[in-house]
Amino acid sequence: VETGLADGFKLSPEKLQAAITDKTRLFIINSPSNPTGVAYTRAELKQLAEVLRQHPDIIIATDDMYEHILWTKEPFVNILNVAPDLYDRTVVMNGVSKAYSMTGWRIGYAGGPRELIKAMKKVQSQSTSNPTSISQVAALAALEGDQSCIEPMLKAFKERHDYVVARLNAMPEVSCLESSGTFYALPDISPILKKAGMDDVELCEKLLNESHVALIPGTAFGAPGYIRLSYATSMENLSNALDRIELFFSKIVQNQR
Ligand SMILES: Cc1ncc(COP(=O)(O)O)c(C=O)c1O
Structure with a gap:
C-alpha cells in the first residue's frame, strides 16, 4: 500500500481495508520504519488492529528492528501491545543489527505461533543454514547485558537527524519530514528530478x-521521487555529504547541468 509525504508516510485504516482482498495472507508493519523514519502511535496501531480483527485469516508480522532508535515522548509500542487478542496470529521480529551496531553478526529473531515458527525453521535451516554459535552468544550478551550503551547512541542519532533534516529542508525544492526514529531521512526531491529530466x-x-x-x-523502496539518506555516520561525513548534495542540486535548480 503506497503512502507518501502528504500522509506522513503512514498507512490509514481506510487504505488498509481497501487493500485487503481474498488473496491477502500477510500484513507486515515496520515501525519505526526504514526508509521513512516514522513510527505509528498507540492510537494509530489500534485503528489498524481494528481492521485486521475483521480478517482473521491474515497473519501479522511486526518488524520491530528500530525499537530502541526512537525519540518520541511515547515509548515504543507495537501492534500486539495494543491488540493482545491478535497474539495467535502475530509474529514479532527483531534483531541486534541496529540497537547494538551488530550488523555483521547476522542475528535476527522472531517470536510467534509455534506451528509458524516451526515451518520458518524448516525453510531457514535448509536455505541459509544457521548463524555461528559465536554470533548467537554475542547477541545474547547484547540483549541481556547492560543497556546503557543505547542512550548515547540515541542522542547522537537525534542530533544527526535534526541536522540532516534542517539542511535538507533549507535546500530549494527539497521537502523532508521530521522523523520519529531510525537513522534515515527520505526527502521528496521530485521537483528537482523534473527539472533535471x-x-x-x-x-x-x-x-x-x-x-x-x-x-x-x-524507487528501491517503491517510492520514486524520493531519496534515502542514512545518517549512521559521523557529523563530519554528513556535513561534507550534504554540502556536495546541495551543490549538485543547486546546479540543477539553476539550470546549469
Ligand atoms: C526494518 C528492517 N528490518 C530488518 C532489517 C535487517 O537487518 P539485518 O539483516 O542486519 O538483521 C533491516 C536492515 O536494514 C531493517 O531496516
Missing part, C-alpha cells in the same frame, strides 16, 4: 559517480 535512480548514480555520495533511490 531524470529519475531518482539516475540521480543517485550521478551523485555517486560525480560527487561521491552514496544514497538509495526511493
